[in-house]
Each structure stands twice: as structure tokens, then as C-alpha cells.
Amino acid sequence: MNRWKIDLLLELFREAGAVALRFQENPEVGIKSDHTAVTRADREIEALFAARLDRPGNGSFLIGEESIEQRDEEYIKSALEGECFVLDPVDGTAPYAAGVPLWGISVGFMRNGVLEEGAICLPPRDEAFLSCRGTIFHARGVTGGNPVVEPFIPHKAVYTPAAPICVAQSAARNWEFRFPNQMFVWSACVAVYGALLRGGVYGSIQHCKLWDLAGGLPLLKLAGFEARYEDGRELGCDVVAGGNFLLDPGPGRWRQKGFVVIAPDRQGVETIWSQVNVRNPAKS
Known part of the structure; x- marks a missing residue:
């Protein structure tokens, strides 16, 4: 069906x-x-x-x-x-x-x-x-x-120092950022995903719950965007077997297990990760 x-x-x-x-x-x-x-x-x-x-x-x-x-x-x-x-x-x-x-x-x-x-x-x-x-x-x-x-044909932004990057609330509060780009803290994944697909922003640092990304992640994957952790592992669409979400009962259930960077390609992901200092990870 x-x-x-x-x-x-x-x-x-x-x-x-x-x-x-x-x-x-x-x-x-x-x-x-x-x-x-x-x-x-x-x-x-x-x-x-x-x-x-x-x-x-x-x-x-x-x-x-x-x-x-x-x-x-x-x-x-x-x-x-x-x-x-x-x-x-x-x-x-x-x-x-x-x-x-x-x-x-x-x-x-x-x-x-x-x-x-x-x-x-x-x-x-x-x-x-x-x-x-x-x-x-x-x-x-x-x-x-x-x-x-x-x-719809996605329009991926090209990286320049002026290209905006969206940042999750908890990262914005705790991390040190060295990139020269304008930083947006929008508190809404759908707004970020729409802007990524239109080419309005270059990338995003994301840490959210399953329902926040469920509508947008399949779209971004289909459009060819990369979503990766700091160690290079990919955030894929396999929710249960992928090991990316806290699915057992308890605090933080349904949340991603870690932060990911989303960008048009692997090089963009690595460029963003190379320009942040992840501080106080326990508070993030």
C-alpha cells in the first residue's frame, strides 16, 4: 500500500x-x-x-x-x-x-x-x-x-566567507567559532532545510530530535547534501539500525546522539568542522 x-x-x-x-x-x-x-x-x-x-x-x-x-x-x-x-x-x-x-x-x-x-x-x-x-x-x-x-532542482550554495551557516542553539551557547561566516541561530530545522535547498545558506550544525529532521533529512539526502559527525561518520536515514538516535526510554529519548554538520558536499562539511572548537560537550 x-x-x-x-x-x-x-x-x-x-x-x-x-x-x-x-x-x-x-x-x-x-x-x-x-x-x-x-x-x-x-x-x-x-x-x-x-x-x-x-x-x-x-x-x-x-x-x-x-x-x-x-x-x-x-x-x-x-x-x-x-x-x-x-x-x-x-x-x-x-x-x-x-x-x-x-x-x-x-x-x-x-x-x-x-x-x-x-x-x-x-x-x-x-x-x-x-x-x-x-x-x-x-x-x-x-x-x-x-x-x-x-x-524542484536544488540550488546548492557555493562556499564563500560571506555564505551564512546555521548553528544549533546548544552549540551557539557553548562552542568557539572561527569561521568568518554570518551565523544564524534559527531554532527551526524546516527553515534551515528550506534555505539549504534554495541555496540561501551554505551549511548547518545540527543536533535535534527525530521529528525535527524527519521531513527534511530525506529531502537533503535526495538533493545530494552531506550530513556528518566530527569523526566523519554519516548521519543517514536509517533511524533504528543506524545507531544515530537515542531510542530507549529515558532522558533525551528521540534525540540525535551527537552533532552533525550539513553542507553541499564532503569538503564543505570538513571545512565547517575545521573551524569550530567543541567546548563543554557535556553541556551541548
Whole structure:
């Protein structure tokens, strides 16, 4: 059964974008147990996706940021071993709640523990990027319900000292950076991934949870980007067997085990890693 359908995803993105935009003036911000923000839009968008995609009886599961803590271990095991959508209903909740247009919706499709497809929607730009069977598509006019969908050719930035590099919050707080580039700390993977695909930024230093990258990593891999740890190991789309995520119950569950640099090619990754000093790694 083909569960990954562009038409369905674009309809969900349209509805989800409308929800997010409706509540942005009064986001009703709460604080979760991990001290991160959550809004009414986060919860309502997750419920919207769950109503269409969460069908355990039919072999379709959902790992969502706002509902995963309510799932039992049997459900999680089935999701990781079967067919599963991985959702971040509002990636970039902090900028969303602050009224800064660096947020979006991220959804990936995982089969047998491997991310096979991904999609990100950026309502402030009224666009989405979606993978499907080896092709990246770009959709414009998503909020209107009749988007223009076309194959997309990524535009990779060329390295110059002026090319911006995005940096994860924890790295920005603790590391020493020697590169001359402008440094962005955006708090939203989808904004970074969209900018990478458009060539607006050159690279990214990333340390996030599974749902943050599930929509974007398959797109970047399909576009030919490299994502590697400091020791050269690759961050691939094999979530379960790849050993890149903390999947057992406990603190930090679902998080990447370490930082990676994403860049257009291996040389770019190594260039960025060579210009940082990883300080206080225990705090990162």
C-alpha cells in the first residue's frame, strides 16, 4: 500500500497552515516537562494529522512530538518496525510564538526504521518541499488549496566567507567559532532545510530530535547534501539500525546522539568542522 501521497499531504499542509496562522496572534504558549514551548497550534495540528494518518489497525502509525509520551512501548515498537509517519506539527515553536516567520510543519515517512520520504511546509512563505519516489517537488500557493506543484532542482550554495551557516542553539551557547561566516541561530530545522535547498545558506550544525529532521533529512539526502559527525561518520536515514538516535526510554529519548554538520558536499562539511572548537560537550 502506498501511504505517502502528495495530494493528501498538501491538503493536510493547507489545513495545518490555516490552524497555525489562525492562532499566531494568540498562540497560548505553555511549557512542557523538557522546558520547551508548546502552543495550541502544535496540539491541534498534531490531532489533524493523527486523524488522517494514525491507523494502527491498518498498519499505519504516527510518532508525533506532542503525543508520543502518551504512547505505550508496544505502539512505539510497532511504529519503529513498521510503517510510520514522523511529525513535528510546528517546528520552530519559539519563533512561531514570537511572531517570527521561521517555522513550519515537518512530516517524514519511515518504513522498517528507515526514513524513505520527507516533506516540509513553510506557511509564512506559502510553499512546501516534498519528496516522492526519487524526485523533489516544490509546491507554491499551498494555503489556497490549489497549489502549483513542480519538480524542484536544488540550488546548492557555493562556499564563500560571506555564505551564512546555521548553528544549533546548544552549540551557539557553548562552542568557539572561527569561521568568518554570518551565523544564524534559527531554532527551526524546516527553515534551515528550506534555505539549504534554495541555496540561501551554505551549511548547518545540527543536533535535534527525530521529528525535527524527519521531513527534511530525506529531502537533503535526495538533493545530494552531506550530513556528518566530527569523526566523519554519516548521519543517514536509517533511524533504528543506524545507531544515530537515542531510542530507549529515558532522558533525551528521540534525540540525535551527537552533532552533525550539513553542507553541499564532503569538503564543505570538513571545512565547517575545521573551524569550530567543541567546548563543554557535556553541556551541548
